[in-house]
Amino acid sequence: xxxxxxxxxxxxxxxxxxxxxxxxxxxxxxxxxxxxxxxxxxxxxxxxxxxxxxxxxxxxxxxxxxxxxxxxxxxxxxxxxxxxxxxxxxxxxxxxxxxxxxxxxxxxxxxxxxxxxxxxxxxxxxxxxxxxxxxxxxxxxxxxxxx
Amino acid sequence: xxxxxxxxxxxxxxxxxxxxxxxxxxxxxxxxxxxxxxxxxxxxxxxxxxxxxxxxxxxxxxxxxxxxxxxxxxxxxxxxxxxxxxxxxxxxxxxxxxxxxxxxxxxxxxxxxxxxxxxxxxxxxxxxxxxxxxxxxxxxxxxxxxxxxxxxxxxxxxxxxxxxxxxxxxxxxxxxxxxxxxxxxxxxxxxxxxxxxxxxxxxxxxxxxxxxxxxxxxxxxxxxxxxxxxxxxxxxx
Numbered sequence: 001x002x003x004x005x006x007x008x009x010x011x012x013x014x015x016x017x018x019x020x021x022x023x024x025x026x027x028x029x030x031x032x033x034x035x036x037x038x039x040x041x042x043x044x045x046x047x048x049x050x051x052x053x054x055x056x057x058x059x060x061x062x063x064x065x066x067x068x069x070x071x072x073x074x075x076x077x078x079x080x081x082x083x084x085x086x087x088x089x090x091x092x093x094x095x096x097x098x099x100x101x102x103x104x105x106x107x108x109x110x111x112x113x114x115x116x117x118x119x120x121x122x123x124x125x126x127x128x129x130x131x132x133x134x135x136x137x138x139x140x141x142x143x144x145x146x147x
Numbered sequence: 148x149x150x151x152x153x154x155x156x157x158x159x160x161x162x163x164x165x166x167x168x169x170x171x172x173x174x175x176x177x178x179x180x181x182x183x184x185x186x187x188x189x190x191x192x193x194x195x196x197x198x199x200x201x202x203x204x205x206x207x208x209x210x211x212x213x214x215x216x217x218x219x220x221x222x223x224x225x226x227x228x229x230x231x232x233x234x235x236x237x238x239x240x241x242x243x244x245x246x247x248x249x250x251x252x253x254x255x256x257x258x259x260x261x262x263x264x265x266x267x268x269x270x271x272x273x274x275x276x277x278x279x280x281x282x283x284x285x286x287x288x289x290x291x292x293x294x295x296x297x298x299x300x301x302x303x304x305x306x307x308x309x310x311x312x313x314x315x316x317x318x319x320x321x322x323x324x325x326x327x328x329x330x331x332x333x334x335x336x337x338x339x340x341x342x343x344x345x346x347x348x349x350x351x352x353x354x355x356x357x358x359x360x361x362x363x364x365x366x367x368x369x370x371x372x373x374x375x376x377x378x379x380x381x382x383x384x
Contacts, residue, residue: 038314099253100296102297120215122253131333135299137316
């Protein structure tokens with residue numbers, strides 16, 4: 001049986017396309033194995049997207065769904081003042097941790113924390129947890145250019 | 148152009164597109180900045196600027212102008228200086244009592260914590276026209292990845308002096324408890340280390356060392372598994 005060169009090229013192109021597509025898809029995925037191992041050991045559910053990681057215990061009684069919205073600053077903002085106020089909303093009375101600072105959200109879920117930035121790129125790790133230990137972690141990068 | 152040539156061209160374009168998907172998708176996000184060194188040379192050597200503007204540029208580019216070197220490698224360490232290399236260019240970083248040393252996650256550091264081959268970024272002011280000397284305001288050691296904060300996990304083993312937690316995004320972390328560490332339960336009642344058991348969900352407040360997978364200098368541990376909560380599957384009659 002002879003295969004026409006153009007069909008042969010078509011098959012090869014298809015295979016290369018599938019291979020490259022799989023390479024692109026899997027190269028950007030988070031470390032699923034680590035999450036699966038954690039979920040197996042802990043009985044907790046891990047959800048991750050580009051913005052945040054959320055860990056909720058599946059074995060606990062149903063509670064209000066946790067969330068964490070940062071109103072300001074936005075990721076990759078550049079500011080000229082070293083004093084920065086981080087504002088956001090989350091579930092009522094949640095504990096909030098921003099780098100070395102901590103506070104508690106009010107009954108409406110609002111919170112505000114002042115931090116001092118260093119010159120250059122600053123990584124802000126913002127974490128909330130509810131009273132049962134379910135938590136969300138976010139990271140923002142804010143750059144200070146003061147001179 | 149015959150049909151065969153067009154097909155060949157399309158096939159070639161298709162392969163280039165496939166082999167560089169990120170380039171294709173994020174073309175508009177590519178950084179288009181001219182490197183600082185080249186930019187300066189262009190400014191200084193460009194005859195179109197004229198003599199007067201050329202001198203003005205030279206004065207402007209001399210000492211005192213903001214300097215920033217992102218992620219250079221330390222090749223030598225002196226009493227108050229660092230020699231770093233970035234993009235095959237060597238810089239002398241001058242430090243003094245006003246220089247702030249920071250770790251990757253902005254924890255306080257010092258010159259002593261910097262080692263040869265460490266990656267550092269520097270912000271300061273240029274000290275010479277050639278832009279090879281910087282008086283540093285901030286030296287940030289990217290290689291020292293210690294961060295103070297809170298870390299969540301599930302206890303997988305317990306010892307007399309601490310325990311190991313499995314965390315969702317950081318894997319196993321060894322937690323060393325101090326005499327001064329405050330240990331509380333979910334409702335903030337004080338408990339002891341012996342109350343913490345395998346399977347408990349905890350929050351640890353301390354300094355995380357990414358390289359050694361440890362959490363040390365622990366200020367507080369909160370055990371969310373005490374007091375025990377009813378399981379969602381259990382029913383009451």
